[in-house]
Amino acid sequence: MxxxxxxxxxxxxxxxxxxxxxxxxxxxxxxxxxxxxxxxxxxxxxxxxxxxxxxxxxxxxxxxxxxxxxxxxxxxxxxxxxxxxxxxxxxxxxxxxxxxxxxxxxxxxxxxxxxxxxxxxxxxxxxxxxxxxxxxxxxxxxxxxxxxxxxxxxxxxxxxxxxxxxxxxxxxxxxxxxxxxxxxxxxxxxxxxxxxxxxxxxxxxxxxxxxxxxxxxxVGATSLSRHDPKQVLNDPEILENIMQISLRMVKRFCEILSMTEKLDFPTSSKFKSEDRVSIRKNEDITQQKGFIITAATSLWLPLSCRNVFNFLKDNNSRCQWDVLAGENTVTELARIETGCVPGNNITIIQPYVPEEKNMLILQESAIDELGAFLIYAPIDLSTVNSIFNGGDVNKVSILPSGFIICPDGRHNLDTYITKNAQNGSILTMAFQILICHADNASISLKQQKSAVTSVHNLLSSTVLKIKATLGCSD
Incomplete structure (x- = not known):
């Protein structure tokens, strides 16, 4: 060595x-x-x-x-x-x-x-x-x-x-x-x-x-005024809590990508060869207890990593693909810059959904020479307030979904900062949804079929929306 x-x-x-x-x-x-x-x-x-x-x-x-x-x-x-x-x-x-x-x-x-x-x-x-x-x-x-x-x-x-x-x-x-x-x-x-x-x-x-x-x-954060929500996150203790939760969110998302085998569900004949779906019973205190369904797929886009990343990061266009936004605009409440590269940050986003007034979105994103990711999870307002007031971050339930973007292997991403780079990329997306609460010891085949169909339809519709918005439906 x-x-x-x-x-x-x-x-x-x-x-x-x-x-x-x-x-x-x-x-x-x-x-x-x-x-x-x-x-x-x-x-x-x-x-x-x-x-x-x-x-x-x-x-x-x-x-x-x-x-x-x-x-x-x-x-x-x-x-x-x-x-x-x-x-x-x-x-x-x-x-x-x-x-x-x-x-x-x-x-x-x-x-x-x-x-x-x-x-x-x-x-x-x-x-x-x-x-x-x-x-x-x-x-x-x-x-x-x-x-x-x-x-x-x-x-x-x-x-x-x-x-x-x-x-x-x-x-x-x-x-x-x-x-x-x-x-x-x-x-x-x-x-x-x-x-x-x-x-x-x-x-x-x-x-x-x-x-x-x-x-x-x-570790280098300094204490600032608490009057502005964006400055609240610069309080060392609060900032550390948010960053710990966000890191756990990223780790959870990466763990669910190990789905190499297409599983045998009642609707699996409708899946494309790139689609994966799984159901698991969760007992972890850091996620909601119950049955969680995960759906994932990968697709090629004739756009650079930076262009795809910028599209997903844009709060103005989020309503065009994110079901959590409810086809409405979203507002960024706070941001933590996690590096010197534009786009590397943790944000708290508020979607305008009247029936879900207490729902926020915690999101972490990053881009580097070899690709990018954008990972997010719904988080309620009371949980955020608890974090701000020193609550136990280890008990915060988080169920992430998100995207991994990587160059398609034919080109290096040396110009990943350049907005007009034209390299192709592979976009991987994965969604997680709680389909049954922990009180139930099992779920029926009918429930499985219904849940798989619902989440797979969400995955497919999101793919179509992203491709249509980016102008590459064909």
Whole structure:
């Protein structure tokens, strides 16, 4: 791993247009030959990349976030949906540590299968300013392969962290993975969704940069006057509470995207191959108890990520697609900027729906070089007031829906700030609805059929509205 992080050996070649490095496989195999590595087959492929970037967080804070599985998920919530420490092998001290961990990675779309890893995570201090974190797969991977159409093996991967001044770090990230597609999945979107960057080093760096910016906003807030609702959110305690709830909302949304199998419901014959629907009984105190139905789909749009993102972010056009708006205008009551890129923020929105006067919408959105998301959930006014008055945020029920937007794999999104970029994109949307309260132990087949039809119709109609408004119905 230490050799891979060097820039003067012929294993990787720096790109002439970015801070990325491409692997030279012949040189790698010659220097790091390993007779015990997993065997290759016609369905095997390798995904390897190296990228560096400056992250607005010091090295000690980064290490603390990487060691704790909860903090690890919070640091990269759009990539890691589950994580836990299986066993601490060497607690060490600030000079190094080693532990066996598990993580589930999933991004982009329910059409892309999640990846599960059991791996050894090792930290070592190289000098006064430099640390390395190395992840390598462990044999427990065999315990989670049953039923999966593919599995991935992580060769030495991870990062080197160099402490810079003013609370910043230079992070060089390596991803080196062997993927075996045991049962190739045929879907028109997969070639567009899966490219070198989907699970690559650049996604880790870009996500770290964005989330560290978000973290710095949370810890750097200052107390302002409470007369203006927008200034209320700058009170450190209130701001932290709102940001915690919003982070949980984003994590919940990313978790529900693991829906690779089209489920067998009475109306499933009407589904398109990209549609997914599931029903689950929820007992989690942070969501409403009962049966929750989730519907998701992905579609291609001949527009750039930035253009699609701007459309979804526009409060003036929200009534054209959002059923929560009731075809009426919405008003933004408050905003928390979570980064320096326009559009990266948390907002509280008030729709004008006479029969739902106490309903607000909590929303978090972000865009970066590799795509964007907009995730939201209804939240009632009494809950918001409770948060403002110091209520327990862990008991706030949140049921998110939203969108993931990613480039279609044919172009890089180097001009993601440019509003007139013309790259195509994949839009993934997912809706969740509570269909039956917890008092009922089960739901009948008739109730299932009715609920599935209703939510799937909502999904389909929203797709048609978005395409029509964007002028790409064909």
């Amino acid at each position: 230490a050799e891979l992080l060097k820039f003067d050996i012929p294993i990787s070649i720096e790109s002439s247009i970015s801070n990325e490095f491409l692997f030279n496989w012949e040189n790698y195999e010659e220097i790091f030959s390993n007779p015990n590595q997993p065997g290759e087959s016609p369905t095997t492929r390798f995904e390897s990349s190296k990228v560096y970037g400056v992250v607005p967080m010091n090295v000690i804070e980064l290490i603390q976030n990487f060691l704790d599985p909860i903090k690890w998920m919070n640091m990269v919530p759009t990539i890691v949906t589950k994580a836990r420490t299986v066993e601490v092998l060497d607690s060490g001290d600030l000079g190094g540590s080693m532990q066996l961990m598990y993580e589930k990675l999933h991004i982009l779309s329910p059409l892309v299968e999640a990846r599960n890893y059991y791996f050894i995570r090792y930290f070592r201090k190289l000098d006064e300013k430099t640390w390395i974190m190395v992840d390598v797969s462990y044999d427990l991977i065999k315990e989670i392969q049953s039923g999966e159409t593919s599995h991935a093996w992580k060769f030495p991967s991870g990062c080197a962290i160099q402490d810079l001044e003013h609370g910043e770090s230079r992070v060089t990230w390596i991803e080196h993975v062997q993927v075996d597609e045991k049962i190739p999945v045929h879907n028109m979107f997969l070639p567009l969704l899966i490219d070198r960057q989907t699970y690559g080093a650049k996604r880790w760096i870009v996500t770290l940069q964005r989330m560290c910016e978000r973290y710095s906003v949370e």
